[in-house]
Amino acid sequence: MCDTCGCSADSGAVLRKPGNSDYHVHVSESGHGDHHHEGHHDHEHRDHHHEKKSRTIALELDVLQKNNLLAERNRGYFEARNIFVLNFLSSPGSGKTSLLEKIIPLLQQHTAVAVIEGDQQTTNDAERIQALGVPVIQINTGSGCHLDALMINSAVKELELQDNSLLCIENVGNLVCPALFDLGEALKVVIISVTEGDDKPLKYPTMFHEADLCILNKIDLLPYVAFDVRKCRENAMRVNHHLEWFELSAKTGEGVGAWQEWIENKLKLR
Amino acid sequence: MHEMSIALSIVEAVEAKAREEGAERISGIDLVIGKLAGIEPESLKFCFSAAAKGTLSEEALLAIQEPEGVGACGECGKLFPVSFYYAECPDCRSLRITIVSGEEFVIQSITIEEQEGE
Structure with missing residues (x-):
């Protein structure tokens, strides 16, 4: 049972807003606030005295089709309103939120920005983003390990997005599962930090293969860690030779200008 | 563990098709999972048994082909x-x-x- 509203939903993602503990929407296919109750399937007693006929039916169905179709719907909506969407992916602690805190004030001068935050629990990240004065919504996935297209579809309905804006989606910190789920974004941005291993792209190749852009964060710490930037970049390029590459520090701001320019170019070109 | 949400979507997809065809139950499901698809077949099988509880595919056997x-x-x-x-x-x-x-x-x-x- 859901602790907040007392409904019978015992799992599934929940949308939250920072600073408003009453706001609470379950993600469901039938629209917000409408809890989806799974019907109880009575187990039918099989009559073993009758002959059973079995037959095989061809399906040829992509297992991720449902998510992919919904992601395309999201994508169409974003395209129609000229909203540029970036999906940020990394392990926990690579600095996704810090990077957003750094870049958003710089971009905001010319472009409206909104953020969707994904975490298993808490609205901590959404609170940090809200302090920047941009619209933000938190998705708490509960036991879920990734965001999916349905969660984004629901979250977008709760966010007042402006035409010609930038939407940043911060996925759940996880380098495995989110790689498989298209959300309808324009590009995927994978972030690694120099406090991780430089072989990360080889250890988690699916994520690096799916990404369009890789950001190496925390380069201000390079003097203190055994991290080989050249080797890491080489590893990333082995997995995905189309990957674009940036090195920066969200803390000191070093290298952020080049990435800002990249985003502004993308915003102009769309 | 994205295998759980994937198992649920498989159960949902086959359930819909089987009901359409008037099935009493589903005895087998044939899957093709490429070696680079990012899915662990063993983990999927494990999740499937939980995901299929109380559905037409509760007793279905998963046959998985894994193309290289x-x-x-x-x-x-x-x-x-x-x-x-x-x-x-x-x-x-x-x-x-x-x-x-x-x-x-x-x-x-x-x-x-x-x-x-x-």
Whole structure:
């Protein structure tokens, strides 16, 4: 049972807003606030005295089709309103939120920005983003390990997005599962930090293969860690030779200008 | 553990089809999961048994085909087996490899049981 509203939903993602503990929407296919109750399937007693006929039916169905179709719907909506969407992916602690805190004030001068935050629990990240004065919504996935297209579809309905804006989606910190789920974004941005291993792209190749852009964060710490930037970049390029590459520090701001320019170019070109 | 949400979507998809066909239960599900699809078949089977509880596919057997990955070299065009995304062309040593197969993840078919004479 859901602790907040007392409904019978015992799992599934929940949308939250920072600073408003009453706001609470379950993600469901039938629209917000409408809890989806799974019907109880009575187990039918099989009559073993009758002959059973079995037959095989061809399906040829992509297992991720449902998510992919919904992601395309999201994508169409974003395209129609000229909203540029970036999906940020990394392990926990690579600095996704810090990077957003750094870049958003710089971009905001010319472009409206909104953020969707994904975490298993808490609205901590959404609170940090809200302090920047941009619209933000938190998705708490509960036991879920990734965001999916349905969660984004629901979250977008709760966010007042402006035409010609930038939407940043911060996925759940996880380098495995989110790689498989298209959300309808324009590009995927994978972030690694120099406090991780430089072989990360080889250890988690699916994520690096799916990404369009890789950001190496925390380069201000390079003097203190055994991290080989050249080797890491080489590893990333082995997995995905189309990957674009940036090195920066969200803390000191070093290298952020080049990435800002990249985003502004993308915003102009769309 | 994305396998759980994937198991649930498989159960949902086959349930819909089986009901459409008037099935009494689903006895088998044939899946194709490429070696590069990012899905662990064993983990999926484990999750499936939980996801299928109380549905038509509760007793269904999962038959999983796992096609090998195939890469195409962007330099010389050679096709060769790959087991990772960071493959290297065995002929020209190029790293500009495009995966052409091994990422498929498809429900191929289901076997349903129905009452004779219905």
